[in-house]
Amino acid sequence: MLRAFSYVTDHTGFCGTIKNSPSDFVVTEIEMPEHLLRDTRAESLQKTSEAPLEQNSPGLQQAKKLRRESPGPCAEGCCGGTPSPSEHDPSRAGGDCSASPNKNPHEGEPELKSGVLDSLLGKPMSELLNKFACDLKNAWDLENNADAGTREFSLGPILDKKNRADLHSAVRQKFPFLVTLTKDNEMIVKGNADYRELCQLVTEKETSDFFKFLDAKLENSTFSFEPDGNKEHRKVVHHFINRKFGKLLETKSFTVTDVNDQPNMSIMVRFREKSWSRKRSAGGFQEKQDLYTAFTLQKENLETLEAIGFLAAELGVLPSDFSYAGIKDKKAITYQPMVVKKVTPERLKEIGSKMEKKGMRIHNIHSACQHLRLGQLKGNRFDIVVRDLKHHSHDSSADLKERISEAMENVETKGFVNYYGPQRFGQGQNIQTDQIGLALLNEKMVKAVKLFFTPEDTDDPVNNAKRYFLQTEDAKGALVMLPEFKVREKMLLRALNRYGVNHEGCTKGWLNIPHSMRVFYVHAYCSKIWNEAASYRLKIYGSKVVEGDLVFSEENDESVSLNDKVHVVTAAEESANKYSINQVVLPMVGHSIKYPSNKVGQWYHERLSKDELQMCKFRVPPLQLNIPGCYRPILKNVQNLSYFLEDSEKGIEIEDNHLNESKVSLHISFDLDPSCYATVCLREIMKCDF
Known part of the structure; x- marks a missing residue:
């Protein structure tokens, strides 16, 4: 998905392999400080009506101040702004x-x-x-x-x-x-x-x-x-x-x-x-408090939604009863806070040993007062091991250590292109998530269902069930074949069994899975378009800020809405070099954002037309999907970067300049903001595609 995409740095890089084992790629979510969570307490969840909304849709930031629509910078999986401290009257x-x-x-x-x-x-x-x-x-x-x-x-x-x-x-x-x-x-x-x-x-x-x-x-x-x-x-x-x-x-x-x-x-x-x-109770009018239990989920070689499927099946609750701040890598060991509704801490502790057999551990179990929402995190800490280090085939240098040092210094200084990583789209799968998202946006419900059930080239219960369904359209038979933890598939099949594999039945099938899962596929399509737009923008204009670009001003004035902070660069501002490339943002497509007024804006129009999407199309009323759009910086910086080289056989740190390539591994640690991908940062460091 990232091949032939742009780089922002010009060093040579080096080769190596990542994710040889899950322990080579450890992700720890950096929780948002408690005092910043105060402004994220309100859950903005989407439905077509304005009354109670569904969980996990894009959050509204600065809610007390914003009195008009104002898409802001991206948060993971969504289109919302970064939280800011609340104001006090x-x-x-x-x-x-x-x-x-x-x-x-x-x-x-x-x-x-x-x-x-x-x-x-x-x-x-x-x-x-x-x-x-x-x-x-x-x-x-x-x-x-x-x-x-x-x-x-x-x-x-x-x-x-x-x-x-x-x-x-x-x-x-x-x-x-x-x-x-x-x-x-x-x-x-x-x-x-x-x-x-x-x-x-x-x-x-x-x-x-x-x-x-x-x-x-x-x-x-x-x-x-x-x-x-x-x-x-x-x-x-x-x-x-x-x-x-x-x-x-x-x-x-x-x-x-x-x-x-x-x-x-x-x-x-x-x-x-x-x-x-009715009488007022001591704690206000809420007659029945919802029960929430918070915990840290450690998972290995599992998708976040797959892990939730296992947990939900064992606890006897719905996947939508779980909330989390971000989706984490599958091929990794990851740690992330979660909150589950309607489950006591004691009940969660009871299933710990069973979950260990599925590749999960549950830590830090305690009562909570509310759920989490997407984007409600400060960032992620990555601890990564790169093995099988060697020069690129076109590199004649003998000093690999110098290549590594040069790469680290360059990326720490200049950052990297803020692409969505390949895991966003279902890396290595026959059908990628953005294809399903496009079908949903075009309201091709039957096509979206068939894409969803397209099997991989493996002989296992899940893919056999998918293969059987596509061949027979027997939803009931496929339902029996699927393992319990495949929650999304079972939700869809139950509706298809009841309503049929036609436009109406498939629409009801998609409505049968949680909103957060439906919108996940649409966001994948939006992410793909953003990646292509970023490459086009850098190809034609490079790192120069030009007239018509959109820039995001990091003003501290909280009375200025996020939308007003997105400014279209004028010719005079281009001549004066007023802005840097680090301030340039590109829109994630949606119905409420503005587009660049230069060639990049025209590219968006042509690209969406190619997929039969109009600029105002990002609402799908039958599925209660409403995609306002947001803005995402073209470049991002890495924080707290550190690294060392280790002898893979002896397990000791290497300090001299004479490296035996086949026996050396590189240990890298760094922090990234929410919605940034470590594989993309590594791609910039190493000049490799994964």
């Missing part, structure tokens, strides 16, 4: 932390609530409560404050039931970011985690007003968020409300006129029928 820092007055008629003024609290608690206790509330809000604003979510404050025993009810209401109306509960007549106050999460999505005033509306529980009342032109952001808010309060509330988007007398969209919330009378 000025009203949240210090001072009087009581919520802003609400204009809704059912809400009392804060001053009146203070009077109620004084009379119910007495002024000294009321002042202590106010101090606790302010301290808690200030602690929330400190990103590294680990105990902010566990703080509690006791109001003491309140024996009178009516006084307790009045106090519950008064506390929550003055401090909507708090929740109250009673333990043996003692009233406890603590922070509301749901309030804190919503604050990352909308303004604090909207959050405060929403929770006051929620607490008032007035039948037939409604609440509306501020006008919001960003569809992806509205989806996140819809999903948050449904996930937390879905049994109590329902949401709907409707057209409003904003302050500029322009049509816009807003989210309206109302109580479901008869749900308004």
Whole structure:
């Protein structure tokens, strides 16, 4: 897939083999620091409607600020931006932390609530409560404050039931970011985690007003968020409300006129029928907390989705109940965090020995409060052994060590072309994933199914079942032949058995597998186009930034949306050499991105036309697929690069300059950003195709 593609460096390189064994290629996911995860708490999952969305679709970054569609730089498997620290409303820092007055008629003024609290608690206790509330809000604003979510404050025993009810209401109306509960007549106050999460999505005033509306529980009342032109952001808010309060509330988007007398969209919330009378629980309105268990998956010689298939079959849950931040190599030993829903830590520990027989180990099992999403990682650490070192056939130099040193220095300084690696497309397979993705984009559902079931040239149960299905279209018979862990294949076959191997049946078959798996194939096609575009761009313009290129400005101003950071280079900027090639990005095709206004943009049009795709085609409503697109830097840099040479027979590091080629191995370690491929970086270092 990468043959004849471009290089950015000009050293000679050297030859060698990689992945002789899984232990020669070790990948460890670098987890995102906890304080940066705060902005990724909202899951933006895609469906054709704007209500609850499916898991693992592209994430929305800077959700609180972005009020319009703004595709950003790529994350692995997706089209989303890099997370940025959340903002805090000025009203949240210090001072009087009581919520802003609400204009809704059912809400009392804060001053009146203070009077109620004084009379119910007495002024000294009321002042202590106010101090606790302010301290808690200030602690929330400190990103590294680990105990902010566990703080509690006791109001003491309140024996009178009516006084307790009045106090519950008064506390929550003055401090909507708090929740109250009673333990043996003692009233406890603590922070509301749901309030804190919503604050990352909308303004604090909207959050405060929403929770006051929620607490008032007035039948037939409604609440509306501020006008919001960003569809992806509205989806996140819809999903948050449904996930937390879905049994109590329902949401709907409707057209409003904003302050500029322009049509816009807003989210309206109302109580479901008869749900308004339900009592509020201590932790908010979410009546049943989802159970999440986090763990680190170590796998060897397994695809990520294949490993999940094994785990799901053994645990009796769906593959879609697992979440992860990125897809990892098959021919490697990989370590990656995962979260599974509806499974206890104890249950996960029970299957450990069985999974070891499948090439997996489960480490660091602990409870979690939510799932992961694609791209929610800082990067990956690679520890790689290159064996059978030798010169290229055209290289007459006798000094292999010098060749290696030159290559390492060059790549560390200049980086590498940021291609998607061959594993993205199903390396070595008869049918590659991008071909299935193209068939799905063209809504050729039967063709996509037959490509999916195209067997490899091996005689094993999986490929025999695929071969049988293509020959007979007997979905039921093929289903019996398939091993349990082939979850995707079984999901498709069950639907085909029920609905038939025709356009409608195949459409329902694709809908029967999780959204994250459906979109995986489409993203593979988009990745292939990006690879070809990068080669074309470098071939005709080289490393010079020219008029019409797209550049990504790394501004720190969080008020600037990601989309606004993508700029089209002008002729004057080209003449002034204002930008470097490291700032140039190319679009991952989709319906909401802009294309270069030079020959590269024209190339995109012609290339997509060749595949019968129009520029606005990247929506497949029958499959609930919506591909907005994003931007990906042409070049990437390697971090924390180190290496040493080792005698393969003696296992000791080599320091002299006299190398016996056949007995020497190269050990390389480096870090890469999410969505970067180690095989691509190695290709640049060695000037070899794998």
